[in-house]
Amino acid sequence: MSQENMSNDNVESATEDPTDDDMILETDVAAGLEEGSETVRTARERSIVEANGINVWYNDEQALQDITMSVPENQVTAMIGPSGCGKSTFLRCINRMNDMIDAARVEGELYLGEKNVYDPDVDPVALRRRVGMVFQKPNPFPKSIYDNVAYGLKIQDIGGNHDEIVEESLKRAALWDEVKDQLDESGLDLSGGQQQRLCIARAIAPDPEVILMDEPASALDPVATSKIEDLIDELAEDYTVIIVTHNMQQAARISDKTAVFLTGGELVEFDDTKTIFENPEHERVEDYITGKFG
Numbered sequence: 001m002s003q004e005n006m007s008n009d010n011v012e013s014a015t016e017d018p019t020d021d022d023m024i025l026e027t028d029v030a031a032g033l034e035e036g037s038e039t040v041r042t043a044r045e046r047s048i049v050e051a052n053g054i055n056v057w058y059n060d061e062q063a064l065q066d067i068t069m070s071v072p073e074n075q076v077t078a079m080i081g082p083s084g085c086g087k088s089t090f091l092r093c094i095n096r097m098n099d100m101i102d103a104a105r106v107e108g109e110l111y112l113g114e115k116n117v118y119d120p121d122v123d124p125v126a127l128r129r130r131v132g133m134v135f136q137k138p139n140p141f142p143k144s145i146y147d148n149v150a151y152g153l154k155i156q157d158i159g160g161n162h163d164e165i166v167e168e169s170l171k172r173a174a175l176w177d178e179v180k181d182q183l184d185e186s187g188l189d190l191s192g193g194q195q196q197r198l199c200i201a202r203a204i205a206p207d208p209e210v211i212l213m214d215e216p217a218s219a220l221d222p223v224a225t226s227k228i229e230d231l232i233d234e235l236a237e238d239y240t241v242i243i244v245t246h247n248m249q250q251a252a253r254i255s256d257k258t259a260v261f262l263t264g265g266e267l268v269e270f271d272d273t274k275t276i277f278e279n280p281e282h283e284r285v286e287d288y289i290t291g292k293f294g
């Protein structure tokens with residue numbers, strides 16, 4: 001797990017880096033609590049992303065309202081909700097991609113481990129090494145497969161044996177066997193599903209702690225989608241995955257936790273995925289899940 005400090009001053013400083021334990025807040029979260037279940041358990045989950053009163057505006061239009069939530073480490077958290085409710089906006093708050101949108105203004109605190117990523121001393125580039133991102137449309141660079149995966153290592157000046165890191169990243173992205181004999185060929189010549197797995201390999205090569213995925217399978221056919229879903233499940237053993245999806249069945253299949261955003265940029269409910277889909281607390285969430293609107 002990457003441990004570098006995000007501040008401009010200390011990006012290169014290994015000695016002052018906090019330990020993994022320092023980086024992660026520990027919070028009590030009741031998980032898997034089922035009434036009448038023989039195995040009611042209260043797990044101590046470690047949260048890795050903590051949003052505290054996040055509000056976002058695009059010019060005068062408010063896109064997110066007072067979002068407070070704790071995303072647990074090494075789990076898959078899905079964000080669902082109707083179009084325009086702010087899911088992608090929230091995802092972009094976590095790695096400060098909204099900084100690149102002139103109209104966007106973010107208020108509130110968002111902690112990655114112990115550090116508020118909106119503190120003035122945080123370098124967004126260093127932050128994005130800790131928080132990788134995969135987009136809806138596969139977007140490999142017009143470069144070789146090898147160079148696509150090694151890209152982040154080069155621009156972020158990450159040391160180590162790049163050949164080994166590229167191989168390991170492609171293996172983790174379940175693509176190595178398909179491309180190991182064509183690493184010098186263009187990433188653009190791969191199929192759509194392979195391109196998306198290449199983008200996942202590119203995202204994990206710098207060894208981030210969190211991987212953000214914005215509808216990563218929506219442009220893919222069912223077979224390619226299924227491969228991505230299997231991959232997300234495996235990635236959650238080593239990484240925290242936060243995924244925006246329009247596909248409720250997909251959220252139900254692959255996520256441990258689900259956050260339901262509704263129109264107006266409100267986070268209405270956030271709970272274990274099973275609870276959200278089988279016994280949601282809010283009527284509006286039930287209406288959305290059952291297809292009464294949205």
Ligand SMILES: Nc1ncnc2c1ncn2[C@@H]1O[C@H](COP(=O)(O)OP(=O)(O)OP(=O)(O)O)[C@@H](O)[C@H]1O
Nearest residue numbers: 058063081082083084085086087088089090101103
């Ligand atoms: N770059 C932008 N400039 C201005 N307004 C924006 C911008 N991006 C998003 N918005 C607005 O912010 C609101 C939330 O958009 P966002 O894309 O975060 O929602 P979403 O839930 O991810 O939607 P979808 O499911 O359709 O992708 C919408 O009203 C949208 O029009």
